Amino acid sequence: MNRRRYLTLAGTGVVGALAGCGGGSGGESGQSVDDHPATAGLEGLPRRGELGGHVVLTFEDPSCSRCAAFHENTVPKIRSNIVDPGDGAYVVRTYPVVYDWGKPATQALESTYARSGDAFWSLLDHYFTQQSQFDADNVLDRTETFLAGLPDIDAGAVVADARNEAHDDAVQANITAAEDAGLGETTPVVLLFRDGEFATKANGSVSYDLIAETLGVN
Amino acid sequence: MMGAVGRSLRGVRLPTRGRDWRLMGRTARLVLGLPTYAAVAAVASVLSLTGFVVSLNVSLVLAVVVGGSLPLGSRLTILAELYPFVGTSFSPAQGLLLVAVAGLTGVDVAMATYHFREHGLNVQQGGAGAAGVVLGTLGAGCAACGSAVLVGLLSLLGVTGGLLFLPLEGLEFALGAVVVLTLSIYWLADGMRGGEINGCPVDI
Numbered sequence: 001m002n003r004r005r006y007l008t009l010a011g012t013g014v015v016g017a018l019a020g021c022g023g024g025s026g027g028e029s030g031q032s033v034d035d036h037p038a039t040a041g042l043e044g045l046p047r048r049g050e051l052g053g054h055v056v057l058t059f060e061d062p063s064c065s066r067c068a069a070f071h072e073n074t075v076p077k078i079r080s081n082i083v084d085p086g087d088g089a090y091v092v093r094t095y096p097v098v099y100d101w102g103k104p105a106t107q108a109l110e111s112t113y114a115r116s117g118d119a120f121w122s123l124l125d126h127y128f129t130q131q132s133q134f135d136a137d138n139v140l141d142r143t144e145t146f147l148a149g150l151p152d153i154d155a156g157a158v159v160a161d162a163r164n165e166a167h168d169d170a171v172q173a174n175i176t177a178a179e180d181a182g183l184g185e186t187t188p189v190v191l192l193f194r195d196g197e198f199a200t201k202a203n204g205s206v207s208y209d210l211i212a213e214t215l216g217v218n
Numbered sequence: 219m220m221g222a223v224g225r226s227l228r229g230v231r232l233p234t235r236g237r238d239w240r241l242m243g244r245t246a247r248l249v250l251g252l253p254t255y256a257a258v259a260a261v262a263s264v265l266s267l268t269g270f271v272v273s274l275n276v277s278l279v280l281a282v283v284v285g286g287s288l289p290l291g292s293r294l295t296i297l298a299e300l301y302p303f304v305g306t307s308f309s310p311a312q313g314l315l316l317v318a319v320a321g322l323t324g325v326d327v328a329m330a331t332y333h334f335r336e337h338g339l340n341v342q343q344g345g346a347g348a349a350g351v352v353l354g355t356l357g358a359g360c361a362a363c364g365s366a367v368l369v370g371l372l373s374l375l376g377v378t379g380g381l382l383f384l385p386l387e388g389l390e391f392a393l394g395a396v397v398v399l400t401l402s403i404y405w406l407a408d409g410m411r412g413g414e415i416n417g418c419p420v421d422i
Contacts, residue, residue, distance in 0.1 A: 026277055029281055029285075029286070066307075069306065069309070070306075073306040074306060186274065199281065199282065199286075200277060200278045200281035200282050200286075201277055201278060201281075202275055202278045203274050203275055203278075204274055204275070204307040205306050205307055206275075206299065206300075206305060206306065206307055207299045207305040207306040207307070209295060209299050209305070210295075210296050210299040210300070210305060213288065213292040213295045213296050213299075214282050214288070214292075214296060216288075216292075
């Protein structure tokens with residue numbers, strides 16, 4: 001009886017944790033990138049590289065520490081080994097699910113992207129590299145200061161839009177896409193499409209080697 | 219009087235003295251000195267670490283490691299990349315803690331197996347070991363997701379958002395697993411007091 005109880009406890013706990021942490025499968029293997037629920041509105045999303053080959057689609061929260069690690073360790077290799085040779089695209093969906101300051105930061109990112117793709121990438125990098133400096137009270141002020149140093153973007157207008165949630169439809173579209181695809185909230189969520197077909201979903205700051213092996217690239 | 223209170227909390231014995239820790243170390247060393255139980259500990263450690271890391275990416279493992287059409291080398295690489303210090307899913311501190319939890323799980327399982335086979339096992343000892351494994355798995359989840367998963371789980375208990383104030387972003391659960399597993403090992407060692415392991419007395 002004791003042994004049975006021991007095994008039951010262990011089994012229940014581990015299975016429960018698996019169910020909680022693993023999230024859904026993220027879609028059916030082989031599903032076209034055009035039909036996958038996570039890719040709704042794909043053409044209009046922030047993107048490095050061209051569509052038509054492999055696609056690395058990520059759901060990232062600017063306040064998530066493992067998203068920052070993913071950007072530091074993995075994204076540069078995605079760009080140099082997949083995007084730059086023309087083998088595929090890296091696409092980002094902002095996904096505010098971790099800390100409170102991620103929500104206004106995401107509004108600012110979408111308000112920035114509506115004006116300038118380059119400024120969007122700069123701001124995203126800034127959030128990840130300076131992550132410890134932000135909180136819900138200062139994020140928009142610091143965002144305005146940073147954007148003011150970039151060319152060809154009206155920092156005041158971006159932050160005003162962010163405060164008014166003028167581009168909330170883009171944020172909500174990302175959240176809806178994640179929900180429709182059953183992705184859960186273990187960020188970053190990385191969806192891998194091999195030659196336009198869904199291969200799998202990965203949670204966490206997975207390595208470039210994992211992505212390369214899954215997509216069959218160097 | 220105070221010592222007795224310190225050593226037991228409502229009847230639960232705690233390792234508060236140096237000799238308690240020496241007892242744990244000696245008992246673990248004697249059990250792991252038996253090749254069979256060393257192997258049990260090694261297998262349990264690897265399995266628990268695998269459980270921790272795979273729990274974060276069940277769909278990935280099923281789709282491209284177990285299923286799919288990738289060559290064997292690619293499957294093994296993908297699986298290996300999920301582990302701390304091989305891939306990039308965990309920071310060094312997170313990885314170290316997870317490996318420690320897995321190692322303690324192995325020691326705990328080996329001692330529990332020995333104790334069960336030799337003397338039987340009581341509910342407190344078995345329950346503590348299982349709790350350690352569960353906490354370790356939750357710790358792995360938190361380490362990678364920045365606590366969002368645990369917020370979802372804990373919201374069922376009415377503590378939504380509380381986890382966001384944890385300074386280690388949820389890795390506290392892995393630390394909790396270390397504590398629970400250590401207690402379990404102590405209780406197992408305490409339960410073997412007075413006996414012999416491979417001809418050597420457990421008591422020191």
